[in-house]
Amino acid sequence: MSSGVFVVGLGAITAIGNNVAGCLAALEARRPGMGDMHWLESVHRGEIPVAEVKMDNEELAAACALSGTGSGRTALLSLIAAREALEDATGSLKDAGIDRSSLRTGFISANTVGGMDKSERFFADFLSDPRKGRLRDVVQHECGSVTEWVAEQLGIRDYMTTISTACSSSANSIFFAARMIRHGLLDMAVAGGTDALTKFTLNGFNTLMILDRGYCKPFDENRNGLNLGEGAGYLVLVSERVANSMRAAGHGGKYYCRLSGYCNANDAYHQTASSPEGTGSYLAMKGALEGSGLQPADIGYINLHGTGTQNNDMAEGIAIRRLFDPHFPAMSSTKSFTGHTLGASGGVEAVFSALSVKHGLVYPNLRWQTAMVGLPFIPERAFRKNEPIRHVMSNSFGFGGNCSSLIFSKD
Numbered sequence: 073m074s075s076g077v078f079v080v081g082l083g084a085i086t087a088i089g090n091n092v093a094g095c096l097a098a099l100e101a102r103r104p105g106m107g108d109m110h111w112l113e114s115v116h117r118g119e120i121p122v123a124e125v126k127m128d129n130e131e132l133a134a135a136c137a138l139s140g141t142g143s144g145r146t147a148l149l150s151l152i153a154a155r156e157a158l159e160d161a162t163g164s165l166k167d168a169g170i171d172r173s174s175l176r177t178g179f180i181s182a183n184t185v186g187g188m189d190k191s192e193r194f195f196a197d198f199l200s201d202p203r204k205g206r207l208r209d210v211v212q213h214e215c216g217s218v219t220e221w222v223a224e225q226l227g228i229r230d231y232m233t234t235i236s237t238a239c240s241s242s243a244n245s246i247f248f249a250a251r252m253i254r255h256g257l258l259d260m261a262v263a264g265g266t267d268a269l270t271k272f273t274l275n276g277f278n279t280l281m282i283l284d285r286g287y288c289k290p291f292d293e294n295r296n297g298l299n300l301g302e303g304a305g306y307l308v309l310v311s312e313r314v315a316n317s318m319r320a321a322g323h324g325g326k327y328y329c330r331l332s333g334y335c336n337a338n339d340a341y342h343q344t345a346s347s348p349e350g351t352g353s354y355l356a357m358k359g360a361l362e363g364s365g366l367q368p369a370d371i372g373y374i375n376l377h378g379t380g381t382q383n384n385d386m387a388e389g390i391a392i393r394r395l396f397d398p399h400f401p402a403m404s405s406t407k408s409f410t411g412h413t414l415g416a417s418g419g420v421e422a423v424f425s426a427l428s429v430k431h432g433l434v435y436p437n438l439r440w441q442t443a444m445v446g447l448p449f450i451p452e453r454a455f456r457k458n459e460p461i462r463h464v465m466s467n468s469f470g471f472g473g474n475c476s477s478l479i480f481s482k483d
Contacts, residue, residue: 077250078315078483079328081161081262081308083153084423086410087123087301090135091156095410095420096427099435100455104409106287106299111145112269120283122269123301123411125149136225142208144187145268145302147218149416151225153304154179154262158226161260161308168321170314175259178231179223180249181306182241182265184415187212189270218266231258236415238470239377240336241265243418243478246307247334253311260314264306264419273414274300280344288380288412289439290405291389291451298379301411305419307331307426315483329429332463333364333479340473345383350391352475353377357395357465360477364463371401371479372461373428375421376451377469378405378437379412388469389447400449402459408438418468422478425466429480432459 082092087105089095098105105123112122127135132148136155143151165172190209197205212218216234223232231252235245242265249263277283277300284297309331310318318326337355341347361368377388392400406424407413413420427433437451462482469475 076312076315077253077309077331079307079331079426080164080310080326081157082328082423082426083155083157083160084303084305084420085125085149085153086303086413086420087125088409090127092423099406099409102436102438102455104287104438105301106411114271114274116274116278120274120278120285121287121299123299124269125302143221144190144212146183146185146187146189146266147212147221149268149302149304150181150218150222150266153266154222154226154306157306157308158262164318164326168318170317175314176230177228178249178252178258178261179219179226179228180233180235180245180261180263181219181222182235182245182415182419183215183218183267184236184238184241185267185270185273186215186218188272189268192271228262237474238472239414239417240468240470240474240476241415241418242305243422243468243476244336246418246422246478247476249309250331250334253309260308260310262306262308264304264422265416266304267302267413267415269300269302282381284380287439288408290376290378290380290408290437291385291444292440293442293444295380295382295385297381299411301413303410303413303416303420305416305423307422327483328426329480330483331478332481333360333366334477335359335363336476338473338475344471346387346469347473348387350387352473353388353391353467353469354394356475356477357391357467360465360479364479364481366463366479368396369399370463371465372459373434373464374401374403375425375464375466376403376405377467378407380407384469385444388467389444393447397448402434402452404435404437404452406435418476421466425464425480428464429461429482431457432461433457434459
């Protein structure tokens with residue numbers, strides 16, 4: 073069994089940028105992506121802010137080099153980010169003299185809404201007249217069809233599967249890919265997730281009364297809820313054998329980092345709430361540390377799950393206090409920029425975490441003002457570069473108590 077899994081490619085599209093460079097520039101400029109609904113058709117337009125990608129479906133299709141908009145928004149976002157990650161990795165492999173076609177490659181992708189955006193449009197037409205609506209608009213309704221379509225566009229045929237575990241979905245995709253690589257079943261994997269905004273999602277979260285009518289402020293005592301967002305984020309992971317070949321060719325500098333630890337835990341406390349004691353969060357972080365062979369003091373930065381809801385932030389904070397007290401690393405929630413991208417969040421934040429390790433970055437927690445009662449730490453408020461960070465933890469905690477933590481380390 074190979075022991076190492078390395079990150080050699082990154083791709084992302086969110087409300088703050090149409091690629092990795094755009095997202096990073098927005099993070100440094102402290103430029104959030106929330107605003108009034110533009111593409112999403114909803115009775116809540118003008119009332120509830122969201123973090124939409126700044127392109128309509130026709131523009132997304134054009135960015136994918138596709139004619140027409142036959143595919144749903146979730147699939148288009150996925151293809152843009154996954155292709156960026158794969159092209160990023162392919163350049164490094166080519167420089168090292170490695171033919172990508174010789175590698176057993178998998179596509180392991182997450183989402184929670186599938187093609188629901190197109191299904192919603194079909195249903196509206198169908199309700200007005202059962203003879204209206206095109207059935208082709210519901211072809212990508214279920215989550216797995218999105219993965220299959222994107223894998224076909226990327227030319228990945230060795231292995232593909234879909235993960236859907238709520239907000240931890242794409243973090244689970246990443247560590248499932250790592251397990252397959254470590255067990256010798258794949259040489260390389262494109263792993264992460266995607267999700268688009270839909271009326272069903274917005275209405276569901278609104279019913280739970282956890283949407284902020286302003287811009288969210290995670291880990292603030294006066295937080296009022298989350299902002300929904302959309303996007304996609306993917307990593308390209310390779311085996312230690314492939315990584316060693318790249319090193320031998322003198323291209324080790326292209327590495328972003330190593331995926332050194334990961335763990336999934338489930339406290340099964342409630343369908344839509346974390347346990348008050350943060351049990352699942354604690355077990356996920358502790359398990360990731362144990363898998364990496366690290367101690368809490370080794371972590372230099374935590375990309376918090378940090379949704380901005382009363383329950384989630386407190387549960388995560390209690391778990392962090394239990395595990396890291398009295399020495400807390402720098403930490404922040406980048407959802408204060410991107411909104412909560414649901415099934416894509418673990419992938420998007422894994423991209424940000426890999427960049428954090430590579431370049432020593434700490435991201436600001438926007439709009440934070442007041443420390444949470446009972447927590448002996450506060451989130452970071454400034455963007456910092458060239459910090460001596462060797463290990464970054466990224467948290468993704470989902471509905472149903474499904475909690476996952478990833479750890480990225482300098483090689």
